[in-house]
Amino acid sequence: MIRLQEQSDRSAGMLIRIKNDPYLTVNIVLAGIVLIILVYFLVFSPDRNNYPVVCIHEKITGKPCPSCGLSHSLSLIMRGRIDEANKWNENGLAVFIFFISQLFLRVFFSRYYFNYPDLRKQLVITDIIGSSLIFLLTFMPFIINTFRWL
Numbered sequence: 475m476i477r478l479q480e481q482s483d484r485s486a487g488m489l490i491r492i493k494n495d496p497y498l499t500v501n502i503v504l505a506g507i508v509l510i511i512l513v514y515f516l517v518f519s520p521d522r523n524n525y526p527v528v529c530i531h532e533k534i535t536g537k538p539c540p541s542c543g544l545s546h547s548l549s550l551i552m553r554g555r556i557d558e559a560n561k562w563n564e565n566g567l568a569v570f571i572f573f574i575s576q577l578f579l580r581v582f583f584s585r586y587y588f589n590y591p592d593l594r595k596q597l598v599i600t601d602i603i604g605s606s607l608i609f610l611l612t613f614m615p616f617i618i619n620t621f622r623w624l
Contacts, residue, residue, distance in 0.1 A: 497587060497598055498584055498587065498588065501580045501583060502584070504576065504580050505576075505580040505581065505584075508573050508576055508577045508580070511573060512552065512573060512577075515548040515549045515551075515552045516549070516552050518545070518549060520545075520546045520553075520555075520562075525545045527545065529541070529542050540565070540615060540616050540619040540620070541563070541565075542563065543562035543563035543566075544562075544563045544569065546559070546563070547559040547560070547562040547563040547566025547567075548566055548569065548570055550562065550566075551566055551567060551570045552570075565612075565615050565616070568611075568612050569612060569613075571612070572608060572612040572613075575608060576605065579601070579604070579605065583597060583601050
């Protein structure tokens with residue numbers, strides 16, 4: 475009985491720390507967003523083409539944009555159909571790896587941040603720089619194509 479109470483007190487203390495720490499809160503929110511995105515690509519089928527979000531650029535101009543086919547591609551990757559996914563959008567695998575890596579990094583950095591309070595500043599800096607680089611490497615083709623249109 476005492477052990478259960480101690481465990482409950484420890485869990486309550488951990489929740490209070492998470493709520494009061496912006497870094498942990500942001501990590502939990504970002505991990506949740508990534509999970510929602512991954513579920514989105516599992517729920518909507520590339521075979522039925524039932525995606526609720528359409529490409530506004532293609533609707534207005536009639537021309538595909540660099541992200542056209544990305545939803546199809548990511549849905550196909552989630553189903554293990556990688557060759558077919560590359561035909562829809564050649565950047566789909568890189569975007570998928572970005573989302574998966576961010577999910578794991580949010581969990582890893584949060585645990586490390588929680589367990590090693592003396593290293594928090596360095597950890598946050600490493601997280602910001604590393605995640606920014608991963609983002610730029612992943613989305614550079616989209617960024618470059620966007621500036622080509624300007």
